[in-house]
Amino acid sequence: MTATTASSPRTPDTRPTPTWMSMTHNRFVVEVKEFVRSREQMIFIFAFPMLFLLLFGSVFGGQVLEPTDVTFAQYFLPGMIATGIANTGFQSLAMSIAIDRDEDVLKRIYASPLPTTSFFAARIAQVLVVSIIQIAVLIALGVAIYDVALPTDAGRWWTFTWVFLLGTAASTTLGFAMSSLLRNAKAGSAIVTPIVLVLQFTSGVFLVYTQLPVFLQRFAEIFPLKWLAQGMRSVFLPEDFAMAEARGSWEHPATAIVLTLWVIVGLFLAIRTFRWMRHDDH
Template sequence: MTATAAPPTPTWTSMTLARLSVELKEFFRSREQMVFIFLFPMMLLLLFGSVFGGEEIAPGVTFAQYFLAGMVASGILNTGFQSLAMTISIDRDEDVLKRIQGTPLPATSYFAAKVAQVLLVSAVQVAILIAIGVVIYDVTLPSDAGHWGTFAWVFLLGTAAATTLGIAMSTLLRNAKSGSAVITPIVLFLQFTSGVFLVYTQIPTFLQHVAEIFPLKWLAQGMRSVFLPEDFAAAEARGSWELTTGAIVLAAWVVIGLVLAVKTFRWTRHDDN
């Protein structure tokens, strides 16, 4: 008899890609996530753009154009922080994480798949928002590699910070039911103080200083440097885009989120002994 060849041993890459496929299928099958990630930001952009879009906040810059940059930044935060924290918390409550821990899937593959899913979904979301801005609100896309390079590192650093913080926050939530009540006020506070729903320089100074501690302010300002005219930098709080400072703050939050995620993450429910 001819011996049956043993199936090839799964590699880390193959297991990660398989897990990514599962993550994407679960995401696109969830109506709630689809509405929250795609439809809700589009509705906000269209709503605020319709009500305040034509108002000029600086020569040649309308509120709708300013708001687009904030919504792109906010979308990255929502996908990587709010949505990810909630979905992981739900998986923990339903013992999905516990079952995954008992499989041969390496923990690094699981988290790599989560990060890849956030990157892909965020990229689609951002592309949709930019398309709306260009078609409806006359946002002019940059034509040089420098601005697109800025967009790339702001997007990647911002996504990394939001993702690591989302993983860390998922453990701080005692259960998925209370998750929305905990996370939503945090996100709303950051949105209103970081130049998303309001022009940043019109926010009280002490709230500006608070917002400067957190990633969303620097995400939004970085995106404004990409999509708004170069001379708008003079209208920023300190008269420049402060891209170096933004990169440092975002990178610091990546490290903070990573440390918190590694130190606090748990695969089982808080009441599971």
């Protein structure tokens, strides 16, 4: 007599189906963990701006910018906030994505069930969080050491919000686009770093913008960092300092227009050029 065994019924899968939001959140957590584990990125994003702020503030901080009462240290803080946003959204993002492409991380992500929009949303969210923490640390140093006065009216904080968001959007989209122009991760530092340094020295970050030759001022006006730095100065410096700007005003409409145009340009280039696989991977 042959024994028969009844097959046990299959246990139904009761796990909830992942949503776009849950997958994006999970990817964001991974991105943050990878950022925290990368000591090079942590030093570049947090330590360098603080060291520059302390160094330049110590050397030139007591100098007063005529005809105002603003010290160089107070002038320097908004520029460091602006370049911190650019470094996080453009330089660091472009180089980290190039590294992920070289190591086939992007290739594996592209082959996974993760929606591509979730990947980009998670990276943008990570840039936003890191930038906010970085800015908070820089502002705390400026207030504690260099007597920078925080804005007290809602209008200035609204200016800070839209300048920060537009500047971050422009930097991030351009970072995605630049990452695909780098043929490999090793080329990142050699190509991206000089671009950032030139813009920092011509956009009113390391030097007072109005003390630069006029042709360098016109050159800087083409790119977003100059407008990002000027927008941040309008938040943290006295209102009468606007008269010391190149055109005697904060030029908020021009700032919004230029930054928005660069968001559009960066988005167009990122969509057209972004690569998930290495250049030599066919």
